[in-house]
Amino acid sequence: MRSTRTVTTTPLPPSLTATLPGRCYTDPEIFRQEQDRVFEALWFCAVRSADLDRPGAFRTVQVGRESVLVTRSRTGELRAFLNVCRHRGARLCTEESGQVRRALQCPYHAWTYDLEGRLVAAPNLARMPDVDRAAYGLIKVALREWLGYAWVCLADEPPSFEETVMGAAVERLGDAAAIDRYGTERLALGKRISYDVRANWKLIVENFMECYHCATIHPELTDVLPEFADGFAAQYYVGHGAAFGEEVGGFTVDGSAGFDRLPEVSQDQDRRYYAITVKPTVFINLVPDHVILHRMFPLAEDRTVVECDWLYAPDVVASGADLTHSVELFHRVNTQDFAACERTQPAMASRAYREGGVLVPTEHHIGLFHDWLTKQLAT
Helix, strand or coil: CCCCCCCCCCCCCCCCEECCCHHHHCCHHHHHHHHHHHHCCCCEEEEEHHHCCCCCEEEEEEECCEEEEEEECCCCCEEEEECECCCCCCECCCCCEEECCCEEECCCCCCEEECCCCEEECCCHHHCCCCCCCCCCCCECEEEEECCEEEEECCCCCCCHHHHHHHHHHHHHCCCCCCHHHCHHHCEEEEEEEEEECCCHHHHHHHHHCCCCHHHHCHHHHHHCHHHHHCCCCCCCCCCCEECCCCCCCCCCCCCCCCCCCCCCCHHHCCEEEEEEECCCEEEEEECCEEEEEEEEEEECCEEEEEEEEEECHHHHHCCCCCHHHHHHHHHHHHHHHHHHHHHHHHHHCHHHCCCCEECHHHHHHHHHHHHHHHHHHC
16 A cells, blocks of 8 residues: 655645645545554454453454454453354344353354353254364454453464563653553552544544643643643653642642552652553553553544543552542543544545644654554555
8 A cells, every 4th residue: 555644745844744644534445444454453452351350251342343252261361252153143242241151142043152262052053063163163362461451463463462562661661660560450440431532543642642732722731740831742752751740739630639659659750640652542641649541442534432441559449539530630631632633533634634734843753653554554
């Protein structure tokens, strides 16, 4: 496929860099290519492991064009399969989540699979002794767990998880142990909000990566992180964490005190905010007393569902502590950001944006994201 990057016909001064052209955000064919070469080719954060807390618990997730079924086996491990019956292709599980006792049964013809994906029963199966039950089991999908989440990959030969997923944290923080100190896999879910955003997934990624807009639309955030008012994002150099304002007590909507610092977070990480983008669809936000993790589910060229989890120390959640001020800060940031993306989406089809726009120097990392995506689509 030819490159989607373009250079505007207007000569650019050295301070500016060209963006992707508008059609990259509106063209169904480009979105189809992204489904094929990005979402279905790379590691995709599917579910929070603790959501599947017992054998037989399952959740279905849209990954590119495929429905993926993630379930917990009788021995306690997570397994992932294509959510397709091997008989006539019916959707095996039609609900987003649920619980079965010992097996998954197709509602069409009752072909039945155990929690390891093996075919164990079907009407008249005993009369078909030549049917290899292992060969007609569910199609397995690669699965890895990290940060308390199950990541799946549809590729026949998945890329290195260590390099492409865990490596994003090292690349951003400059230290492999920095993210481990937050103990994300041991945290408890305090709040989950799902946002249905009428915008292309790339607009959401680009928005998260820069803070040129922060002074304009995020008054609560810039009150807590004053340096964001200058337009420098939390990802503009390796290891940088935006400092809390001097009078700020915690990462809360009004700057009031939050909760105790997570036990292994270092002194250097205290009173700082770190943001990590794990391409293609995950944002990780680290603050001293909690972690906020966004998972994007691109459903169409102009629609993206974003599921956002607020994670706290288990004793904080178990105590019934009031999380309102803590959750409200990033909920407002999300609402403000997604509204901006929805305002931008219609203009992507305008003749005014046919050749794209420009990036200022503090948005240089968006240009790197565009380069990465262009190479991914060209493979």
